[in-house]
C-alpha cells in the first residue's frame with residue numbers, strides 16, 4: 001500500500017485471532033460507505049447522519065488520521081479475511097474507536113459492525129482488544145460508553161467486556177434528528193482487563209480467603225539515586241502501571257533466586273544474592289489473591305539494563321514517583337523509599 005501524506009503509518013495494527021484493527025485507508029471509503037449507509041447500522045450511531053453521503057466517508061477517514069497523529073482519538077478499521085476468487089482477501093467489517101476526554105484520564109469507546117457480520121462476536125473481540133491496548137499504552141484510568149436504551153445487543157457487548165451500568169442520559173443522534181435516551185456504561189482497569197487476577201502461580205487456595213501469591217521485587221538504585229520502574233505490558237494483569245522489576249517466586253525457589261532469574265530474563269543484568277538487601281515488603285489484598293511481596297534494594301549489578309521484553313523503563317527520582325501510576329500494593333513502598341533514599 002502507498003501511504004499518503006498524513007496516514008498514521010507508525011500505528012502498529014492490533015490483532016486478535018480473527019481480526020486486525022488498523023488505521024482506516026482512503027481506499028476503505030467505498031466499503032465503509034456501503035456498510036454505514038444502512039439504516040439498521042446508522043440508527044444506532046450518534047454522530048452519523050442518514051442517508052450517509054459517499055463524500056462524508058472520504059472526509060471522515062482523513063480526519064481520523066489527524067486525530068491519531070495528535071494522540072486524541074483512535075478510530076480504527078476492523079478488518080477480517082474472506083475467501084475471494086484469488087484467495088483470502090481483506091474485508092472491512094466495521095470500525096472501533098477510543099476518544100480521549102478533555103482531561104485525558106478517561107476515554108470514550110464507540111464501535112459499529114456491518115449488518116452482515118452481526119452475531120459473530122466481532123464487536124466484543126475488537127472493542128476488547130482496543131480497550132486492553134489503551135489501558136496498557138495510554139495514561140487513562142477508565143473507559144466509558146453509551147448505548148441506545150433499546151440497543152440490547154450493544155449493551156450485551158459492553159457487559160461482556162466488563163463495563164458496568166453508570167446511569168442514563170439523553171444524547172443527540174444525527175441519524176434520528178433528535179435526542180434519544182441512552183444507557184451509560186463505565187469500566188475501570190480492573191473490570192476491563194481482569195487485573196485482580198486470576199492468580200496464576202498463586203499458592204494453593206487455603207480453606208478460606210483468596211490464595212497467597214509470593215512475588216519478589218527490587219528497587220534498583222543508580223549512582224544518581226534514581227530507581228528503575230518498569231511498565232507492565234499489555235496482556236498482563238495491571239497492564240500500563242509502573243512497578244518494581246521482579247516476578248512470581250516459583251515453587252522451590254527462594255525470593256533472591258527468583259529475582260536473580262527475573263532480572264536476567266527481563267533486564268539482562270547479573271545480580272548476586274549478596275547485593276540484594278532486604279528493604280521492606282508489601283502485603284496487599286487484591287480481589288482474587290493476597291500479594292506478599294518482599295522488596296529488596298540493589299545498587300550493584302553486572303551489565304547494562306535493557307528492556308529485553310520491550311517493556312517501557314524509567315529511571316525515576318523518588319520525589320517524582322507521583323507521576324507514575326503504580327499498583328495499589330506499591331503505595332506504602334513508595335512512601336518508605338522516599339523517606340529512605
Ligand SMILES: Nc1nc2c([nH]c(=O)n2[C@H]2C[C@H](O)[C@@H](COP(=O)(O)OP(=O)(O)OP(=O)(O)O)O2)c(=O)[nH]1
Pocket residue numbers: 200201215216217236237238242243244245246247248249291327328329330
Ligand atoms: N514485579 C512486580 N509485581 C507487582 C508489583 N506490585 C504488584 O502489585 N505486583 C503484582 C502484579 C502481579 O499480580 C504480580 C507479579 O506477577 P507477574 O505476572 O508480573 O509475574 P511474572 O513476571 O512472574 O509473570 P509471568 O511470568 O507469570 O507472566 O505482583 C511490583 O511492584 N512489581
